[in-house]
Each structure stands twice: as C-alpha cells, then as structure tokens.
Amino acid sequence: METYLNQTGGVPWLSLLIFLPLIGAVLAAITSEGRDGRVQKWGTFALSLAPLGIAIFLAATYTGGTTDDGRQQVYQFGERLQWITVLNAWYMLGLDGISLPLVLLTTLMTPIAILASFNVRELPRYFLALILLMETAMLGVFLALDFILFFIFWEVSLIPGFFLISSWGRAVERRRYAAFKFFVYTMAGSVGMLLAFEFFYLATRAAGRGTFDIVELTRLAQGLPVQGIQGDLGQLVFAYMQQLGVVNVLGGSANFYMGALFLAIFVALAVKLAVWPFHTWLPDAYAEAPTPASMLIAGVLTKMGAFAMLRLMLPIFPEQMRQAAFVLGFFAFMSIIVGAWVAYNIARVPFRREGKLNDVKRLISYLSINHMGYVMLAIAAAGAETGDLNTRAIAINGAVMQMFAHGLSTSALFFLAGSLAERTGSYELTAFGGLRMIAPIFAALTGIAMFANLGLPGLAGFVGEFFIFRGTWPALTLWTILSMLGLVISALALLLMFQRIFSGPVNERLRGLPDISLREWSVLLPLLALLIVFGVYPLPLMQIANETALAVVRFFSGA
Amino acid sequence: MNLIPAGMLPNLPYLTFIWGVMLLGAIIIAFLPASAKNAIRWTSTVVSFISLVLSLLVYLAYDPNGPTFQFVEQANWVPAFGISYFLGADGISIAMLVLNGFVIFTGSLISWNIENRTKEYFVLLLILVVGVYGVFVSLDLFLFFVFYELAVLPMYLLIGIWGSTRKEYGAMKLTLYLMVGSAFIIVGMLAVYFGSGLRTFNMIDLANFRPGFTARFQYAFFMPMFVGFAILAGMFPFHTWSPTGHVAAPTAVSMLHAGVLMKLGAFGCLRAAIWLMPEGAQMWAPVIITLTLLNVVYGAYIAMAQRDFKYVIGYSSVSHMGLVVMGLAALNSISINGAVLQMVAHGVMTALFFAVVGRMIYDRTHTRQLPELGGLAQVFPFAAFLFIIGGLSSMGMPGTAGFYAEFNIFMGVWARFPLVAILAGIAIPITAAYILRVIRQVFFGEVRNPHFWELPKLTWQEKTSGVILATLVILLGIFPDLIHPMIDSSVAPVVQRLDAARQTLATVGNPVLGEFPGLEVQGGQ
C-alpha cells in the first residue's frame, strides 16, 4: 500500500540530514568556548557542510516518480518507524520535489549564515548552536510526513528564532518586543492548525483508524484508497460532525466544515508566510534580528509557510482552495502592494520620524512581504478552478523557484545591510551617501543582489516571477495585472535605497571605510553565484519541482 | 512496558516496599543525631533512589495486556467495617509512581541546602512521600483516604517552618482548603459505603457491584467526591490556596506539591469519583468543564499579571492543572489519557520550575520580584537552560512532554465540548506570553544587580536533579510511547464504564442541566 513512500533499506539519509545539525548544536553548546569561540565557529561550519553534501547527494540521486496514475507523487528516501502507538503516529520522513529545493536551500544557507556569524562576539557558541537547531527544525518541517512530527519541527523552529532575536538582536528594548511578537504571534496562529488536525484524527478514528499521516490524509481528500479508512475526507468530517450532533445545531454541509478547518489551517500558514494582514510580526522580527538570523529567517523560515500550503492545504482542501482562490489572490495582492508601498515609503521619505521607519532592514523586510505575496499568489492560482493543468503546475514551479531565489537574494541583501551597519554603526538610510566612491565592490555586489531580488532577467529572481505570472495569469488575471504594479513599486523602492546609500554626495563621516572583506566575499560569493547560475540555467531545479507540481495539480483536476 | 517478563521478578509486595522504604528512611533519620546533616541527606537521597528504582522496576514489569491491576496485595485491616489493606497498580498508578519517584529523588537532592532543622525537614518530607506513594496504589477507599491525609498534613509544617513569604498564612490556608476537600471526600466515602449496601471500601467491589449506584445517588454524591479531590487539584474556584501555598513553600516542597501532590487530587477525581460513579460524572461533566475552562484561561491570565516569580509559576500550575481536570471531565478515552499524561508532564516540568526558581534563583538572590532580577542567564546559564526547557514544555512546545499531553487533552475535549476546546485554546498563547516574559525579565538583558556575580555557583546536586528532570521533559515529549500505551490500557476500562453510563443516562435524562446543546455534543467517545 505504501508504494508512495520509497523506503531506504540502508542509510537513513533524511534522519542523518535532520539530526546532524542537532548533534552539532549540542556539541557547540556544551564545549567550552576558547578564544572568541573560534573552535565552535569553524567546527559548526565544517559540520554544516555535511548536510549540504548529503542534500546535494540526495538531489543528484533523486528520481521522483508517481503512483496511482500519476496522481500521487512518490516520496523518496522514506523512513517509517512506529512512534506513538496509541495515537497511531509514525516517525515518517520522505523527500519529494517540493521539499528537495527547500532542503537544498536550507542546507546551503546554514553554512553561509554560520560564516556570516563569525563576527558574533557575545557567546558565539550558543548563537551557533541556535543556528544549527534552526536548521534541524526547518529540515524537519520539510521532510516530515506525519503531522505530529511535522508540528514538532514547525514549532521548534520558533525557539532558536526567538532567542536569536531577543538575545543577539539590535536595540535591547525593541528586539525583545520583536522576539516576543514573533513567537506569540506565530504560536497563536498554529493553534488553529493543531485543532484542525486533531479533528481530522478524530474523524478518521470514528471511521475506523485515526491517522496523523499527512500522505494518508491527502489521499483521503483526493479519494485515493487508504487502508483501513473508507470514504472521502470531507465526508468523514461531515459524518463525524453528524455523530457529534454538531450538524443538528449548526447545520451546514461537508463543505462548510471543511471550510472551517481550511480557515484554521490557512491562518496558521498565512501567519508564518506573513501574508497581509497577518504580516505585522515580520518587519519587527527581521529588522531586529542579528544578520545571520535575518538571513535564515527571511531566507528559509518564512518559506515554511508556503511549503506547508503546498504540502497540506492544496492537497487536503482542493475544493476549498478552488472556492477561496479569488480571496486568497486578494490577500496575495495586498501583501504585494502593501509590502512594496511601505518599502517604497521607507526609501522615499527621509527623516520622516525618528526611529524605525527609514531603516534599511525594515525596507528589505517589507520587500520580503512583497515577494512572499507572489508566492501566495501562485499558490492561490494553483488552487483556482480555471486554467489547465500545466498552467497551474507552472505556477507552483514558479512559487518553488521564487522561494529558492528569494531565499538567496534576500539573505544576500540582509547580509550586506548588516555589513554596512557593522562598518557605520547605523541602519539609517539617511546616514549614508556616496558609498559607491568609497567601497565600489561593495556597491556592485549590492547591486547584483538587489537586481536579483527585484527580478531582473538573467538572475534567478526573474525566473520565479516569470513563471508565477505566467501561471497565475489565466486563473487570477485581475490580481495578476494589479500585482504587476507591485513589481514597479518594489523596483522603485530598491533603486531609491541603492541611490540613498551609494550615490549622491559622499558622506564625510564614512570616508575611509574598508571595502568588502574576505569573509564577506566568502558569504556573498556562493549566494550571488547561485543567483546567476539559476537565473541563466534554472532547469535542474525546475525539473525536480515540476514533476511534483504536476502530481499536486493532478489532484485538483482529478485526472 | 513489560520489558521484564512475568515470572522474572520474584513475587514480592513491591508496592508496600515502595512506600515502606520511605517510611523506613523517615524512621532511620528520626534516630540519627540532628548534627549528622550529611548522613541525613544521604539517607533521604538513598531511600528516595531505592523507591525510584522499585517503581521503575514495577514500571518495567507491568504488562499492559494483562489484568488492569497488577502487583495486588490484599490483607484484612478492619474487617468489621469492610476496610482492607488493598494495594494494586494499573498503568495510571505506575505512571504516577514513577513520576513521584523522580520528583522525590530530585527533591531530596534539591533539599541538600536545608541547614535549619535538617532532620525534622527530611522526616516530614519522607512522611509526605509515604502518603503520596500510598494514594497512588491504594485500592481501598479508606486506605486511599488515610494515605491522602498523610500526604496533606506534613505540608503544613514543611511550609510553616521552612517556607518564606507569609509562610504561616500560606500554610494555614493550604491546609484548611485541603481539609475542606477532605470533608467532602469523607461525605462521599460514607455515601458510597452505605449507598452500595456492600459495607465495604474495596473500590473494585464498589465499582463492579450490580446493579450499581442509582442515577439519583450518583447525581447527589458524585460532586462531593469529585470536588473534594478537585480542590487539591486546584479547581476553580477553590484554587486560591495553591499560589499562596507554592509561594510560601520551601523549594523541594513546592516541587513535590505542584509536582505530585496536586496530582493526588486529579488522581482521586479519576479513581474515586469518576470510576465509581460514572453516571454522576456524565451528569456533571458540563458544569465541571465550565469551571475548568475558567481555571485554564483565568489562571493563565492571572499568571500574566504577576510580578513575583513564584506566583507566576503558581498560577501557571493552576492553569495547567485546570487542563488536567478538563481532560478528566471530558470523559473520553483521549481526554483522560491526556489528563494522565498532563499529570506526568506537569509534574516533571513544574518540579523543574520550582527547582530553578526556588533553589537556584531565590535561595541565592533572595528576591523573586521580576523587576529586581535580570540577566541571570549570564550568571547561571545552566539554570536558564533548564528553565527554558521547562518553560517550553509549559507553553506546550511540540517535542516536550507538555505538548503531547495538551495535544491529547485538547483533542479529547474537542471531541465532546468543541466550544470549550476552542475557548481554552486562548490560554495557549497567553501561556507562551507569560513564560516568555518571565524568561526575558529574569534571564536576559543586563545583569540587574552586580552582586549577582558573586553568588555561589550551582552545586552538583542541583545540576543533577535539573538534568534528570529536563531529560524527562524532553524524553516524554519525544517518546510518549514510554508511558502512553500503559496508561491507555488502564484508561480503557474506565471509559467503557463511562460510555455505558452515557447510554443509561440517555434513557434516564440528565437532571443537572438537561441537554446543553451549545456546550456539549452528543457523540464523541
């Protein structure tokens, strides 16, 4: 029956992938800190290369594949162990085309973030341990196929985020507030998802065998056969509601209850993805986080939301997605416009108010919201009714690509902003000017990252955005057209930012700043190189994602 | 777990040994000279360790597929009144035994710094534990009650003598509240004794006799019994003793109290009230669950407003124990499982909390006011680490024991009182908020007081107990299978009775509130 999980008989690669960083984290935390934690720094860096190696190996040997007439993607390198017998929860991992690019991104970003944290002076061993812990959590989310397991990693990812922000962030008072908001906000959001899955469990339990298996739940939702449980997920939910007597009180249909559950899960994921209007935690968190943490959180952590939409929402609630696509498109559009507009204003209006408003990192954060809006738009389009199979698959491909590219470019931008602040001690846009003259290479690299971010053709960002718009056009034409505006505004925002920092009269205080250092090179080089490589030749990544995307989409069409 | 197959263990009265060894310890200490403080401490630690090992042994040898109650010991005590010395353990008791074993062992270690009247302290502590162990394994209601009282009373002296901050008030309030509870319990016991016509306190007989208690009887006497125990579990509105008591109590006592003693209440609710009077439970469930909802949300909310470190933890206990009772009151298999799991989880994590707050922080800094603390993570990184682990469990972070338990409770409550589950969900972010606030104020930021740097380092006893408890928090969160199947197998018969009672009640009708459609749903087992 479990043909969709291709179990590895031999090496548990995925477990290794997940737990190697955890081991590293423990080692880093418990070993004594030598001279400014050099041992830990190099050690964790070296160790973080191992998951990268494994990820590359997995990518290279990944074969894909589908069953059930192509409607069910096969998870490769699967592992399945009995875990919680009473609740029938399993330790179940698997890799598919959607998770593989994100796994690659995570394992890639981690060593880079570690490199970026070489200049952390306060208790570097804990800092590094938290970075590695975060990697574990994120990989776990991408690879888990059982809801409880998934949820554990999902929530655990908050812990390192919280401590990184609250203990190593910028201004003492604001960073605490930001961390607090980040944590409570996302945690409160998850409650709905938890309740929803508990409900699925209860419903399937009433139908024979309770399950937390994500794949089984998606199969049930698709009407694919699952051992021991009869019927369609929506019907099971409705039947259970009837059994409880809720239907007598509230009335409604299967669709109604599935809609409620959909809503609960959507809120959880939207908070994580920072979709308007659930985005308010994000600018605070990003802006206050220390640079390496910003890189990881912006680069990977928020992608968990989009990933979960692809993994949970699309397959489990096809009907609801279809109905809500337009509204979701609206949310996406609002994210795009609001993100871009706020960013633009930050760049445009100098001295507007003392404090946070004209802050480089806030600007980049709002642009993140904007970019995640595209991903959201793509997902909404993939769920929409109109449009043929391929267009929707293209939208998903675009989303995956966008996530990957945005992860690279935004973390490059954050890193550059951090380096800048390190030199000048300020994130204020107005504190700079004419830096191009003083640090030309720095300016050039910032330019590349910036253009990749705003989606200049030839850079990876473009590929993602192109596929997204290509995919969303038929289904959500209105929002696609309106969202194009966002492209313009965000481009303006970035360009203005570039101008304020690098052009104009040279700020005398900045004279004599060093140009880019070797360490900064080592961080930026892989990021920018990959942005260019995938901008020019996105095929390997696309191929991986495509097959899964098609399978996901086939669910909807029932083909 | 049944890792030790039947027949491998010699047939001995293990359950008696478990509490007996503690009593023996108390007696030995009573005969040691008061000046031999280290000998006293070691004695206490060693006997606690022996009892821990014994309870682990029982845990390993328990066969979930065997009869519900194993390791049964039965002897006449007062046959004229149907009172017997009747011990037996099911999965729930064993989970509690092991929990208690760990908490008292670590509590012994944590009490190492008691210099004032060491001997009396340990004697009382061990007597208290005798009572706690006894309750968990008693199958005779009278014996149950005797042990119960034995566990409650030493608290008075322990808090009153070795406590801090309005200790006499706290001790008195606690004792009187719990005694009010006992009064209810006595009424319930007598009712059961005469109501059954059996003239016996044997709980198994009382549970299984035919035709069983009438619905009217259960309607009248379920509540006294339940509330009597629930007071100890800190049920709203009888919870106010708990924060004051916790604040006043010395560390190890807080650990034991919040960690184990409050569970006695919940355990009693399950064993004496729900098990014996399932129909009564079904009738009163909506009322109880509404009260516990207040517990959970109000407790969390009040915890948020506290400035005293221990008060935060105290109110958080109220909130978490509210979840336990809520799980019990939802009366289905998942929720009761969850309640038992939460007892264990909360026991471990709250013991950890108090070990950190009371022993590692308060005993050194002599202040528990949040604004006066700060930056302690730099001074005591290990304490901060432990507290964070506990805090994560408390806020229900997945991967910790607290999450798994709450997960079950919410799922169970969801299946029967969806509205309550949703409303109680509010407490989750509130909990996260106050725990994070405490972590931030106490452990992070600038070191508020330079004299903190001169405080003594953590001792090995503190570290050991901290590590043990923190490990348990994580271990139980990641491998709930360690205890869950065992608990599940023992909850099943209770739930069977409850379901049957629900069937009966459907024909009789619920005299309490009639049908309560908004709150309770019909299905959901």
Add this chain to the structure above:
Amino acid sequence: MQFSFFPDVLKILPELMLTLLALMVVIFDLFSGDASEEQRFADAASTTALGLALVFILVVLQGGYIVNRFITPADLDPTTGGIGGFFSNIFRNLQVVTDPTPGPNGVPGNVLLNGAFVIDDLTMLSRLLFIVAAFVTALLTRDYASTANPAEFFGLLLFGTIGMNLMAGAGEMITAYLALELTSVSLYIMAGYFKGDLRSSEAGIKYYIFGALSSGVLLYGLSLWYGYAAYNQIENPTTFAAVRNVITNGGEASNLLYVAVVFIIAGMGYKVAVVPFHSWSPDVYQGAPTPVTAFLSTASKTAGFVLLYRVLVTGFAPMAGSAVLSDFGGWTSLLALIAFVTMTYGNLAALRQTNTKRLLAYSSIAHAGFLLLGLIATFVPGQTEDFSQFGVPSLLYYLVTYTFTNLGAFGVLAAISRVVGGDDLSDLNGLYKRNLGLAVLMAVFVLSLAGIPPLSGFFAKFMVFQAAWESGAVWLVVAAVLNTVISLYFYLRVLKHMFMTDPSAEARIPVPFGTRMSLVVSAILVLVLGLTPSFFLPAINAVTQTAAR
C-alpha cells in the same frame, strides 16, 4: 430479693479494692511522721498509682480480655493440671463471664441488687478507662506540684474513680444519682484543691455551683421519671430497664416522660459539657490544676456519656425517635440539635482562644458534640430494638481514643506549665527547641484530636460519622465533617506555636520520668488504636452484643 453474697462481691471487687486503696492512702499518710510535704506527696502518689495498676490488672482479668482472647479453653482445663490448671482456676473464679441471658428485668449482663448495678462489657471497659485515667492523673500530679494534705487529694481521686465506675454500671436512678454525686463532689474539691492558687479555688467554686445546679435539674427529671414508674405500679420502679419495659410492653408514653427526658438530658448535659450547659467548662478547665483538668475532661466526661447512654438507651429506648431531618422527634433529634450546636459553638469559640487549656476546653466541648453523634446513632431509625452496627462501638471507640488523647494533651501541658509557669499558647512558643520530644508528643495528641490519620482520632471520628450516617442523620454528618475542618484551624495554631515560633527562653524543659512514661504510653496507644483498630474492636463490639439484647 435474691442476694448471693460471694459472687456479687466478686463482681464489684474492683470498686471494693479501690475503696480499700483510698483508705490505705489516707491512713498511710497519717503515719508518715515528720516526712516533708514533698515526700508525703510522692508517697501518696506512688501508692495510688501502684494500687491502680493492680486494680487495672484485676479488671483486665475479670473482663475476660486476656482469658477469652489469648488463652484457649484447653489451656484452662483444670484436669490437665500443672501451672495452667492452677491459674485457670484463679482466672475462672475471678472472671465475670458476661451472662448472655437477660437478667430479671430484661437487663443484659450480670445484674446485681435488683438491677441497681449492671456488670456487662460496657462497665468493664469503662472501668478500665477510668482506672487508666486515674493512674495517669496520679502520675502527672506527682510531678506537678505538691500541696498540703497530699493524701486526701489522692483519696479524692480514688473516690472519684469509684464514683465513675458506679456511674458506668448504674442500672437504676438512685445508684446513678449517688454515683454522680460521689464523682462530682470529689472533683469539686480536686478542682479547688490548690487553695493558695486563686484560679484553682475559683475553678472549684464555679464547678461546684454549676454542678449543684445541674444535679438539681437532673434530680427533678429523675423524680418525674420515678413518678411515671410509680404510676404504672411496677416492681423496682427506679430501675431503668423496668421503666423502659412499661412502654415496650404497650404502656403509654406520657408527656411526663418527655419532660423528664428533657430534664435528664439537661442535667447530664452539664456533666458532659454540651452547649448550652457548657459555660462552666472553660473556666474550670483553665483554673483547675492541669492534671485535674486532664482527669475532668476525660474520665468525668466519659462517665457522663456512659451514664447518659445507660439512661437514654436502656430507659428511654422507645422514645428514641430519629435524627433524620424529615422525621424529627424523640430524644435523638433533641440530642442531634444539641450535638450540632455544641460542636459548632465549641469549635468557633476555640478559634480565638489564647490560652491552651481554654482552647482545649472548647475543643472538649466540640468533642462532646461529636460523641453525641455516636449516641444518636445507637438505633437504626424506626426500629428501637434494632441496634445499629456502628452506634455504640463508635461511641466507645471515640471515648477510648478521646480519653487517651486528651490525657496526653493535658499531660504535656502539665509538664510545660510546671516549668514555664503558664499555659498560654505563647508559652508553647518554640517548644521544639526546648524539648523536641514533648513537642512531637503534643503534635501527636493535637492531630489526633483534629482527626488526622493514621492517629486514632481520625478513626474515631470516622466511625462516629459512619454511625450517624447509617442512622440517617446525613445533615449532621456533613455539619460534623465541616466542623472538623474548622477545628483544624486552632489545632494547627498549637502546632504553629510549638514549631514555627521562636522560644522566649532557651532553657530545656525537663520532663520527669512518670510524666514521660504516661505521655509516651498515651501517644503509642493513640497511634496503635488508629493503626490497628481491629485489635480493640472485638472488646468494643462485645458491648453492642450485650446491649443489643
């Protein structure tokens, strides 16, 4: 009038021995020559204690507590000869085997003097209690303080004991009255014995005034009762059982009887200090010398309860009624109301006491309320001849427990005030530092009074509740249970003063050997009674079996 001299004398042998002992104590003192007052005091106390111990053994043997339980009939077979046979004859001759067949007036057990005195298990058990109480009191007094005319004090103690024994066995009005007066007069004098002490003489006079008043009331009740009996023209009209039989055999229960029972309860109510006849007790308890208080609060109260039991259960059984709320009527409901008021008042009043003896006095009042529960529960409601399984045993068990516990508590106080000179709660401050053992003993007694398991006080309360519940007085049980909680507050306050406050002086409090022994023995009994009630229950249950017929 059948009177067979030898067997009957044997049956009241303990009383005779006690009389002899009292005379001995007094006479020996006359020949003490020029010994110091302390010496005389100690001698008298020792003689008394020794004598009481011997009488105790005698009663134990007579009661069959040893012979019936631990020696099988085979051991006692005289034909087997040897030592066993030799002693068995002695045992046999001494032992008062409870006669299972009812006596001439339907009274169970061995009835002497036409029903004037009853020897059944209740009498035997009460005798034991009184003798132990007197023994402990003697030991405590020996260590307490000496006074002029020491021998008379112990003489009075012994006469008081004799009076109590007679009270316990009284089957007839005149005996009851005489026994009561014998007890009371001895106790009046004992309470005021320390003439130099203002409080002592004040306590004496107060006790006397209230006592005299109450015996007047009681006597008036008895006279009416007698009038009823006389009206019905029965043989032995003053015997309880005879009067009872009139009604049982179809006689009419006239209103006169109801008036009589109210007066009797009122008169006896003074004796056992129940509200509203309690007001003497705190003053007397506080003022009297502590060992006397111990004796007063235990033996005297027990005797009062046993007599009340005899009068009400034997004499007024058909008018028992019930304490069930919906079915009020009869003396049971009157007692139920009194019980409720008594325990509530006693406990509430005890809350604000600052003097330990006063506190214990109020606690004694409250305990009288609990004891009444046992009395109320004698009958299964509606069936006056059907004795409850729990009623009498619970009453007796409570009395036994209460006696030992209160003796202990007052004993500790005596030991403390001997050194400290006062008995306020603040005098207990920091007792743990001054004498840990004493503090622990006091804690045991106080907690037993509070009813904390596994001490016997708990079991006693539980049995009383059980009994009352069975008789249907659920409301009373609930009230009593809640009262227990209230009482805990002041009991814990005693603990607080002993363990949680700093002492005002550091000096160790020495405890003389006699006091120590009696306290330790009491404490052990309190614990053992609580842990293994089964061991004592057969003796107590035997009482029901006889009384039930």
Add this chain to the structure above:
Amino acid sequence: MRSIVTAMPLEAILTVAAGLFCIGLFGALSRRNIVGILMGVELMLNAVNINMIAFWRYLEPANTSGLIFAIIAITVAAAEAAVGLAMVIAVYRTRLTINADEVDTLRG
C-alpha cells in the same frame, strides 16, 4: 379518716413542687451572692424531694423506693452543701468576697 390522698389531688402537690423548683432555679441563676445561689439550689432539691414523696405516697405507698430516694437526696444535698460552703470560705479567704461577679479571673 380523710386521708391526704383524697383531700388534695396529686397535681396540686406537683404544681407546688414545680413552682418551688422554678423559684429555686431562678434564684440560683439570678443571685450574685454565692451563698444565695446555694440556697436556690437547695430549694430546687427540696422541690425534688416533694415530688418524690408525693409520688410515693399517692401512687405506690406500699413500696419504699420514693422514700429512700428522697432520704438519699437529702443526705447527699447536705454533704454537697457542706463542701460548697467550705469552698466558699476558701474563696472568701483569698479574695474577701463571695460575690460571683467578682470571682472572675478566668475569662477568655
């Protein structure tokens, strides 16, 4: 001979006794002087004695119980009064008062 039994109903005697009892009780409760209280008590006891004798004489003159009861009550009352007066003297010696209100060191 017109015996007393026919001349006067039992009820009349009982009423007199009851009245006497009440007067005694009232006196005992209301008097402040201890000797006065004792006198009240004596009145009560005498009321009892009248009762006893009346019952005996009217209802069972053949028996002796009532008579004996009364005699014993008188005897005991005398003994009791002796003890009481002795104690009054003891109090008077230390306090120079026999007013019950002033004997009040024991309060609480």
